[in-house]
Amino acid sequence: MDTDSVLRLVAEVPDHDGFPLVDDLHARFDALAAAHPEQVTVTRIGTSRLGEPLHSYRIGFGSHAAVIVGGVHPNEPIGSWTALHLATWAAEGGSAELDVTWHVVPTIDPDGMRLNEAWFHDPHDRVFYSRHFHRPAPDRQVEWTFPNAYKSVYFDQVLPETLAFMRLIDDTEPDLLVSLHNGEMGGVYYYLSEDLRDVIDTLHAVPAALGLPLDTGEPESPYLRELAPAVFAMDGIETAYEYLEGLGVDPGEHIHGASSAAWAMRHGALCMVAELPYWSHPDADDQTPTAESYADLLRRCADELGASGTELQAILDEASPMLTLETPFLEGSRAFIPMLTATPATDHARADREPADRMATVAERFGCEDLVRCFRLRYGGMLLRALEAETTAGTAPAPVRRLRDRLAERYATWQADAATGAEPIPIRKLVGVQFGAILACASHVAGASRASSPSLVTTSRPGGA
Structure with a gap:
């Protein structure tokens, strides 16, 4: 699937007025599974801290496994629509040429997401959003509570939701992992576990086609390694540790658990995160x-x-x-x-x-x-x-x-003092960026598999099998 094909699919993403509540999101996925029983298989992968079942929806029968997980931070619901759009498109046969089996989790932290639902109907008002905002403490975030041991840092307080995520990764040994994140203000930027020019070209082309700026200002963390404008290497906590230690700061005060990407790269997965803002700003x-x-x-x-x-x-x-x-x-x-x-x-x-x-x-x-x-x-x-x-x-x-x-x-x-000059971004464009980025990475995985060069396969899998 080339860039032009990705852009055509991105242009077809429908718009939405707000974000689905957790119950609605789950009902939509269950309806999709009921409508496509031969394509969609539902598997329980765990239980939330408050007792809610966690499910993965397996779609298709391709030779490449892709794990797509929403709600890793429960104040970041753009991925709810992205996961549903991807799952629907795949269930209806759209991903046949990619030869992928998709494993989609609508939201891995339903308990936390429910605490943000008050603003889901009106995500364009930053004041209203922030007034009803919730983000779990760092050691209660699914994304950052994977096991970790490096120098003075040791973390094993794995959450039930994280354990479910870990099991899904270990069971599927994915070729591709995408955890669905988003930011708040500014422009589009990405994290990528490998320096892949074909993928990066598409990552740049998608927001450009949608009229969205890249975020080329202050990076999220000062130690990030830039692969291209607004595309950063998905380095491990080792990089953060060494940077903080070099500043004379105790890394143990800032670093605890590892990420889902670190766990998936143990299986050789290509990992990607697309960070999208709710509001754009010309600066x-x-x-x-x-x-x-x-x-x-x-x-x-x-x-x-x-x-x-x-x-x-x-x-x-x-x-x-x-x-x-x-x-x-x-x-x-x-x-x-x-x-x-x-x-x-x-x-x-x-x-x-x-x-x-x-x-x-x-x-x-x-x-x-x-x-x-x-x-x-x-x-x-x-x-x-x-x-x-x-x-x-x-x-x-x-x-x-x-x-x-x-x-x-x-x-x-x-x-x-909320930023003046900020403009809300239509949700279809935000979903389009995530959807297009997923397609770009899946296309690379499929293309690398078709290539017979052993060196290509080896260099695209840094963690080994």
């Missing part, structure tokens, strides 16, 4: 130099983020002795808010190593400034939800209600 790929040095930009944004973290920590510390409900919002607040106060030290250490005369680009400035906005809105909103759980339940003493009101007032100023 996301503007390479014009600014009048501010990159080092000063890092310091300024680090100090702003740290100050916000200090404000939130003060409210959390004052409220904690009076809180009686151990909600996921409180658990997440206790994990993320200290991270906001700790990040500035790392960013200042980074800044001290940057040339003083290296000017930041507009894209880098936007990326750094919007990260501050993003984290304020996310984790301020989660702490508000934790306090409101107490006030709604009638268990909050008067001081907790006053803290809630104080935080709500401060949070309103952060909401007013």
Whole structure:
């Protein structure tokens, strides 16, 4: 399947007004299985922490196994539509030429996704989104709780959902793994486990055809290795560990579990993540130099983020002795808010190593400034939800209600600072990017298999069989 064929299929992706709720998503997959019993097989792979069955839908009978998993972060539901569109297309015979058996999990964390459902009907309003936002604490995220052992880091607190994911990978030994993620603001970027020019060309062509910018500003992590504009190598936690250690930062404070990709690469899988924003911004790929040095930009944004973290920590510390409900919002607040106060030290250490005369680009400035906005809105909103759980339940003493009101007032100023100039992106375009990226990778896997050169097969499977 060449790039033109991928683009034609991407153009056919239908639009949606919002995202499906968990029950609706599962009902749609079950209806698909009932409508195509000869093509679709449903297998239970595990159980969520709150007792919900987790299912994988096997579609087709190709010689290549592809595992596609949605909901790895439950605030990232673009993949819900992508998984359903891919499964429907495959069940109706669309993927025959790729010779793939698809193993699709609609959402691997239904418990966490339900805590985001309040904004699914209106995902275009950033203020509304952030006010009803939930993201699990790092050691409660399915994507980042795979077993890990490297130097001083050892992690084996595998979640039930992660165990189900691990079993699916081990049972299928996939040629391709795609965990369905998305970001929030800016442009499109990718992670790819191998430097594949044919795949990268298509990864660039799809957002271009849909009129979406690439995100060429500040990368998600400073140690990322760029394979091409907005395409980063999917290196393991070893890279992050060595980078942090080189800065004089204790890696054990920042690194815990490994990713699904690290587990799948043990089987030689090609792994890919397409990161999509809900909102685009013209500054996301503007390479014009600014009048501010990159080092000063890092310091300024680090100090702003740290100050916000200090404000939130003060409210959390004052409220904690009076809180009686151990909600996921409180658990997440206790994990993320200290991270906001700790990040500035790392960013200042980074800044001290940057040339003083290296000017930041507009894209880098936007990326750094919007990260501050993003984290304020996310984790301020989660702490508000934790306090409101107490006030709604009638268990909050008067001081907790006053803290809630104080935080709500401060949070309103952060909401007013949500990025101007941002435009919501039609959902069909976001699904189209993920769908096209999956097709590009599946096409490469099929093409590599057809090629008889042993060297080609070996170099495209870094982890070995």
